[in-house]
Amino acid sequence: MTTKKSLPEKTVERLSIYRRSLMECLSKGKNYIYSHEIAKLHHITSVQVRRDIMLIAYTRKITKGYNVKELIDLIGNIIDTESGQNIAVLGVGNLGRALLGYFKGRRTKLTIMACFDVNPNKVKRHFSGVECYHMDNLDEIIKKKKISIGIITVPPEKTVEVAKNLVESGIKGVLNYSSTKISVPDNVFLEEFDMTSSLEKVAYFAKNIEEST
Amino acid sequence: MTTKKSLPEKTVERLSIYRRSLMECLSKGKNYIYSHEIAKLHHITSVQVRRDIMLIAYTRKITKGYNVKELIDLIGNIIDTESGQNIAVLGVGNLGRALLGYFKGRRTKLTIMACFDVNPNKVKRHFSGVECYHMDNLDEIIKKKKISIGIITVPPEKTVEVAKNLVESGIKGVLNYSSTKISVPDNVFLEEFDMTSSLEKVAYFAKNIEEST
DNA sequence: GGGTGTGAAGCCGTTCACAGCA
DNA sequence: TGCTGTGAACGGCTTCACACCC
Numbered sequence: 001m002t003t004k005k006s007l008p009e010k011t012v013e014r015l016s017i018y019r020r021s022l023m024e025c026l027s028k029g030k031n032y033i034y035s036h037e038i039a040k041l042h043h044i045t046s047v048q049v050r051r052d053i054m055l056i057a058y059t060r061k062i063t064k065g066y067n068v069k070e071l072i073d074l075i076g077n078i079i080d081t082e083s084g085q086n087i088a089v090l091g092v093g094n095l096g097r098a099l100l101g102y103f104k105g106r107r108t109k110l111t112i113m114a115c116f117d118v119n120p121n122k123v124k125r126h127f128s129g130v131e132c133y134h135m136d137n138l139d140e141i142i143k144k145k146k147i148s149i150g151i152i153t154v155p156p157e158k159t160v161e162v163a164k165n166l167v168e169s170g171i172k173g174v175l176n177y178s179s180t181k182i183s184v185p186d187n188v189f190l191e192e193f194d195m196t197s198s199l200e201k202v203a204y205f206a207k208n209i210e211e212s213t
Numbered sequence: 214m215t216t217k218k219s220l221p222e223k224t225v226e227r228l229s230i231y232r233r234s235l236m237e238c239l240s241k242g243k244n245y246i247y248s249h250e251i252a253k254l255h256h257i258t259s260v261q262v263r264r265d266i267m268l269i270a271y272t273r274k275i276t277k278g279y280n281v282k283e284l285i286d287l288i289g290n291i292i293d294t295e296s297g298q299n300i301a302v303l304g305v306g307n308l309g310r311a312l313l314g315y316f317k318g319r320r321t322k323l324t325i326m327a328c329f330d331v332n333p334n335k336v337k338r339h340f341s342g343v344e345c346y347h348m349d350n351l352d353e354i355i356k357k358k359k360i361s362i363g364i365i366t367v368p369p370e371k372t373v374e375v376a377k378n379l380v381e382s383g384i385k386g387v388l389n390y391s392s393t394k395i396s397v398p399d400n401v402f403l404e405e406f407d408m409t410s411s412l413e414k415v416a417y418f419a420k421n422i423e424e425s426t
Numbered sequence: 427g428g429g430t431g432t433g434a435a436g437c438c439g440t441t442c443a444c445a446g447c448a
Numbered sequence: 449t450g451c452t453g454t455g456a457a458c459g460g461c462t463t464c465a466c467a468c469c470c
Contacts, residue, residue: 005416006392006421008460009414009460009461009462009470010385010462011461012413012414012417012418013407013410013411013413013414014414016409016410016414017394017410018406020392022410025451028320029436033428034429035429035430036429037305041398042394043394043396044462045462045463046429046430047463047464048461048462048463050430050431050460051431051432051463053431054430054431054432057431058369063429063430063470064429064430064470065429065467066430077415078417079413079416081416081420085416085419085420087412087416093311093314093316094307094308094310094311095308095311095315097307098306098307098308098311099408101306102308102408102409103306103409103412105457106409109411110412110416116415120404124408135453136253137230137249139436141272142429145313148419148423149415149419150418151280152445159247168321172419172420172422172423173395173415173416173418173419173422174415175412177232177417181230181255181256183256187422188422189415189418189419189421189422189437191411191414191415192231193406193411194226194230194318195235195312195315196229196316197226197227197230197314197390198226198321198406199300199316199362199364199388200225200229200321200323201222201225201226201325201361201404202362202386202387202388202402202404203292203294203298203311203322203386204220204225204291204292204401205219205222205225205386205402206298206361206385206386206401207294207298207385208402209385209386209400209401209402210221210361210385220436222438222439222440223438223440224439246453247450247451247452249451250437257440258440258441258450260440260442261439261440262442263452263453263454264439264440264441264453264454265453266453267454270453276447276451276452277448277450277451277452278451278452279452290441299455352470376461409441423450427449427465428470429463429468429469429470430456430467430468430469430470431466431467431468431469432463432465432466432467432468433464433465433466433467434463434466435462435463435464435465436460436461436462436463436464437461437463437470438459438460438461439459439461440456440457440458440459440461441456441457441458441459441460442455442456442457442459443452443454443455443456443457444454444455444456445452445453445454446449446451446452446453446454446460447451447452447453447462448449448451448452
């Protein structure tokens with residue numbers, strides 16, 4: 001359908017970040033912005049910014065700087081869906097609650113519609129305004145609330161099962177924060193983030209910087 | 214000094230992950246392992262695994278499969294330091310507590326020695342066994358406890374200041390989970406992770422998978 | 427001059443294809 | 449035959465260098 005073939009992953013990430021700071025600019029009354037200004041905000045190069053914008057900007061009217069409002073809309077057209085997408089958080093531990101708090105009251109097209117846990121003390125309570133359901137009702141709620149994205153924050157030993165259930169319920173994207181890796185079919189997008197290995201990576205390079213001086 | 218020039222970032226991340234599952238193997242009494250077995254555990258290719266190991270394995274005695282114990286030690290030699298490294302968590306919100314819980318009782322060479330907050334109700338309390346100090350004492354504690362790595366989980370508006378203080382206290386590595394980007398001198402290793410943009414990325418690709426069917 | 431858009435080059439990381447060993 | 453180690457090809461992303469416009 002759409003001619004726009006899928007953007008590079010990195011570009012999508014950056015566009016999302018640009019948009020946030022562009023919205024801040026707008027709220028400060030700044031209506032035009034240069035690529036090098038955006039670049040400075042995010043500590044990248046202006047070429048990088050222009051490349052990214054190039055990939056989404058069909059219109060080519062060359063003026064000085066970008067119209068902030070227009071750019072925000074342009075990014076929205078690409079990364080949002082018309083109707084928005086619904087999200088579930090799996091596991092209401094500290095990390096799950098952090099995420100719930102994080103997204104509370106954001107004005108994007110992404111809405112956290114439900115969270116799940118196995119702890120009866122958490123079920124039926126609300127966390128950052130989001131109701132908690134029992135894992136047993138996963139399939140039902142996902143379908144009822146038309147949830148298409150799941151964020152996994154359950155303990156390692158539960159991860160594989162939860163992932164399996166998500167996929168079976170027809171989820172389209174999974175963000176896995178558990179240290180246990182999962183696999184999903186090709187028609188589900190998977191992003192995994194391992195907090196331990198990130199930290200060990202930082203430790204490794206911090207050490208090496210020290211050594212090389 | 215060391216001839217081993219800095220490893221690729223991705224390799225370091227994976228080695229850290231390999232080690233975790235290797236230790237699990239060992240505890241199950243599995244003493245030898247093939248590259249394709251490691252690969253399967255992490256859903257990557259066996260070539261990738263062998264490449265990674267190639268970069269750290271000076272010795273070349275070709276047998277069938279790797280000695281698990283040896284491999285663990287080998288990875289440790291590369292990514293750990295002799296004496297270990299000390300870590301501080303900045304901000305004891307949900308995310309900070311998640312991280313503190315996460316690393317509690319891990320047997321790596323990385324130890325969380327302190328956490329910091331501005332909330333007087335948190336200061337002096339212990340979280341997952343780690344004492345919480347007031348942000349005002351950052352410099353003092355960092356030096357006293359020889360902390361070389363900081364994990365930032367404070368709210369966006371505090372991020373820049375906290376980062377500045379960390380750098381001034383002589384920190385060597387920073388892992389920034391705040392949505393506000395920071396900049397650090399060249400002699401400090403910086404890794405940033407933005408939860409919002411990860412989620413928006415997943416949403417974008419989840420959407421696109423759907424469309425392209 | 428100070429901006430933007432972009433072909434071409436470069437870099438980094440992954441995969442292919444295959445040699446060599448048990 | 450089945451594994452490991454590795455040169456070479458490949459692909460994705462970033463940077464260079466420069467044309468073009470106000």
